Amino acid sequence: MKSIAELNAIRDRKKQAIDIREGGEKKYRVVVGMATCGIAAGARPVLTTISDMVQAEKLDDVIVQQTGCIGLCQFEPIVEVFEANDKKTTYCKVDASKAKEIVEQHLKRGQAVTEFMLSAADLEKAKA
Amino acid sequence: MNEISLNILDVAENSVSAGASLCEVDVLADTESDTLTVVIKDDGKGMSEEVVKKVSDPFYTTRTTRKVGMGTSLFKMAAEVTGGKFEICSALGAGTTVTAVFGLSHIDRMPLGDISSTIHTLMVMNTGLDWVYRFKFDENEFTVDTREIKEATDGVPIDDPDVSGFIRDMLRENHKECGADNL
Ligand SMILES: Nc1ncnc2c1ncn2[C@@H]1O[C@H](COP(=O)(O)OP(=O)(O)OP(=O)(O)O)[C@@H](O)[C@H]1O
Ligand SMILES: [Mg+2]
Numbered sequence: 001m002k003s004i005a006e007l008n009a010i011r012d013r014k015k016q017a018i019d020i021r022e023g024g025e026k027k028y029r030v031v032v033g034m035a036t037c038g039i040a041a042g043a044r045p046v047l048t049t050i051s052d053m054v055q056a057e058k059l060d061d062v063i064v065q066q067t068g069c070i071g072l073c074q075f076e077p078i079v080e081v082f083e084a085n086d087k088k089t090t091y092c093k094v095d096a097s098k099a100k101e102i103v104e105q106h107l108k109r110g111q112a113v114t115e116f117m118l119s120a121a122d123l124e125k126a127k128a
Numbered sequence: 129m130n131e132i133s134l135n136i137l138d139v140a141e142n143s144v145s146a147g148a149s150l151c152e153v154d155v156l157a158d159t160e161s162d163t164l165t166v167v168i169k170d171d172g173k174g175m176s177e178e179v180v181k182k183v184s185d186p187f188y189t190t191r192t193t194r195k196v197g198m199g200t201s202l203f204k205m206a207a208e209v210t211g212g213k214f215e216i217c218s219a220l221g222a223g224t225t226v227t228a229v230f231g232l233s234h235i236d237r238m239p240l241g242d243i244s245s246t247i248h249t250l251m252v253m254n255t256g257l258d259w260v261y262r263f264k265f266d267e268n269e270f271t272v273d274t275r276e277i278k279e280a281t282d283g284v285p286i287d288d289p290d291v292s293g294f295i296r297d298m299l300r301e302n303h304k305e306c307g308a309d310n311l
Pocket of ligand 2: 142
């Protein structure tokens with residue numbers, strides 16, 4: 001069993017690091033819809049994939065958050081990527097492998113993955 | 129939903145929305161009584177008797193035009209199809225306790241699923257409140273309390289990547305050792 005005593009080492013390491021490095025600027029804010037509709041459609045493995053990768057690859061300029069229902073339930077799981085200039089990219093019907101791709105292409109290389117994006121045509125269809 | 133841990137994630141988010149400062153989640157499996165009990169208890173704003181009725185009755189819910197709740201009624205149905213029980217104890221200003229008892233060996237019981245991810249997500253994505261998670265499977269048990277974590281990290285936030293990673297690894301390892309993967 002792991003115990004929280006192990007946190008002491010992390011604390012000591014961090015306390016030093018925080019003094020050196022001023023809280024880093026965030027370049028991307030990633031938001032995953034985690035209401036009932038999102039969760040039922042598979043949002044949790046999407047969120048887990050993204051936050052595990054962000055942590056493992058030390059993408060310090062990315063913050064991962066969750067949100068409730070944004071009213072596009074039929075396109076869930078939905079992942080929104082906000083950039084510092086408030087530019088928003090909406091990805092729909094994301095699964096774990098698409099999530100990985102979004103991290104690789106968008107968050108690491110700055111290239112939005114067009115094929116996973118919610119299109120104007122999709123939105124029109126949804127309204128119809 | 130095809131995992132009990134997904135229901136837990138969904139229903140515990142209601143505690144966050146209710147402005148709780150503490151949410152306690154228990155997952156208790158007991159072979160002898162053949163039950164798997166989930167308790168989600170918060171000190172949030174609570175519900176009136178009328179809302180409690182609406183929330184736990186899926187038929188009542190579908191008849192209203194206002195969208196009142198899928199999450200809780202899905203959880204209720206999942207427990208009841210296993211010969212279990214479901215109860216919401218709540219009062220305005222007095223918090224809410226949701227209890228779901230599943231028949232452990234019942235054929236229609238969904239697997240517990242990735243409970244480590246659920247608890248990790250709750251703790252790390254909702255840092256505005258404290259969480260106490262208790263897991264017990266027969267004689268094996270462990271607890272994770274974010275208040276103790278905060279004390280140990282002394283100012284390093286819960287959602288710091290290293291602290292978050294530690295919590296995730298601790299949940300995965302301890303669940304595994306307690307046999308949660310077989311649930
Ligand atoms: N722990 C709680 N504390 C206070 N109010 C609650 C709590 N749980 C549920 N409620 C009330 O019951 C309503 C229905 O909850 P339910 O989870 O069934 O649906 P929801 O959260 O509204 O939507 P969704 O279908 O996305 O879950 C909530 O909107 C809230 O008003
Ligand atoms: Mg809900």
